[in-house]
Amino acid sequence: MAEKEIVETSEAEIAVHWGEEKFYHPSVKFIAQANMTDPAVYERFSLDNFPNCFKEYADLLDWYEYWDEILDTSDAPCWKWFKGGKINASYNCVDRHLAKNKNKTAIHFVSEPEDEKVEHITYQELFVRVNEFAALLQDFAGLKAGDRVTLHMPMIAELPITMLACARLGVIHSEVFGGFSGRACADRIVDSGSNVLITADAYYRAGKLLNHKQNADIAVDLAEKDGQKVDKVLVWQRYPGKVSSETPMVEGRDYFVNDVLKDYYGQRVDPVPMPAEAPLFLMYTSGTTGKPKGCQHGTGGYLAYVAGTSKYVQDIHPEDVYWCMADIGWITGHSYIVYGPLSLCASTVVFEGVPNYPDPGRPWRIAQNLDVNIFHTAPTAIRALRKIGPDEPAKYNYHFKHMTTVGEPIEPEVWKWYYEVVGKGEAAIVDTWWQTETGGFLCSTIPAITPMKPGSAGPGVPGIHAIIYDDEGNVIPSGAGKAGNICIQNPWPGGFQTIWGDRDRFVETYYARYCKDPKSKDWRDWPYMTGDAAVESEDGYYRILGRIDDVINVSGHRLGTKEIESAALVVEEVAEAAVVPVAHDIKGKEPDLYIALKPGLEASDELAQKISDTVCVEIGKIAKPRKVWIVTDMPKTRSGKIMRRVLGAISNDKDVGDVTTLANPEIVEEITKMAKK
């Protein structure tokens, strides 16, 4: 059972360790307007009141039919929330706001080129566009409830429109991050069994209009070779009516949405009342093996959870302008750009570009111009902006009441810059720890109730009861100063339902290790294993140290080391590949790739380049290795296992420890010398 093994070099082992910091308290002004100021919320959401406490979140939504059972555990650990309920996510994010707020901006779309006008899409306009596209999906693409459709779309307003159109019909969307390669997209098309691909012709990134359509052609060809035929490719145009990509359209397969949409102008499609537990979307993420897993999120539970956490942790009010600078291609964007904020009738910003282009003042100009008052980003972006534009925020007249950090541990000194310079000492900060699998936040402070502590995510959010186990399954108490495997004792509505098409892997990966009784139907026997190492301080705040498995976090993007290794093995000269995480002062971590060639082959710079390029083609540029080290042999145990721990130490300039028991200890010195050059 690979998942049960602790890998030799985990992120946690090389994580930055910092001391306990003092508390920061939010301003009186913030508290006066906050959505959640009652400390009794923790009591209301205590384990004694579980699972009924989550009725409070379900009641933030409109239901066609109210549910009759809050939590069905009969198929443990595939939990079913709000059983018997009927609901539609598109209705909750769009239609229900029209009566009072139809002229309010739902989405501010900000193009990367600064000379292009910001597009302000009202709720009424969103309603019209979602309906028309849903009509097209239904009639032209032949999609119906339960079908899967793959989206490979960049950060344009049409992405949330597409997601909401799918949700309207009960079609399960599977958005693949726009920066992923055609190959990566093909794998997800095949796994989800999609016969429609929705993409865009082009988008801007760091000043260049990228040809995105070419990825669709690669994806469709490769998917077909792997047995999944895509009948239709729907292409949104970056500039409607204008050709922005030189890749030709394939007759009878590819269609410009803008052309076809004309037949659907003015059409309305009633939202389909979906069972609460019907899947809303799949989000693929990296795991221990090379194959990405499709996390299946349900409709009622997920939407209730993101609405609740958006309201109480993000403190979103309908009058707020909220900007999460993540990509919708990741779970953060699904939950906290699209479904959470729109379910609460906020105005949400969709920004096409990168934060530091054309200069590091860009985010703050956007904030000033749109009067953004809630800001959300990852430590990687904060570190980069701090490095290249430390004085920029002060030049702009914006005021945040609230800021979020997500995706990686944030160093206290970076946190303090975020607080003092970006937040101008006025904004409350939440450090939110969670995962693709969990749908929404697990640990964070509640901004008006629990004080902030730089470098710590905080306690479990209401209804999340974390627990830290050691490898033997003993509980590590708070304040013990010892790290262990952080688990969640109870289910919660935002948790994923299963891995698409692979229930066994779901149970094995997340529950097998600490399950008290595999036959049990009682949730108490099924702690959820997050795969992160953490320390709990005496005051109940959790500090997340990093992954215990072979997943690494590059710029807040999650990649499997096995995934990168499998990509390298596509190069025919490669015999063995090993990836280890290396600390990087902006990105958090970067992958270092060690390669052993097949016998008789010589290392060369060209070959190293070819391997690096192949990784980018197979996965995407985000997986590009920092360095490809071609070594004469890998350090191995006597049983032939590659010692990634040793390679990790070398790459991070750390002590390699005792290597005398290796089968080939001499290789360690050779590799160390090579890496030091």
Ligand code: PRX
């Ligand atoms: O290791 C944790 C880290 O990111 C992992 C989840 O990655 P992903 O599924 O891509 O979701 C990212 C956005 C939720 C976690 O297992 N992580 C996430 N948030 C934090 C974090 N590490 C430390 N502090 C955080 N706030």
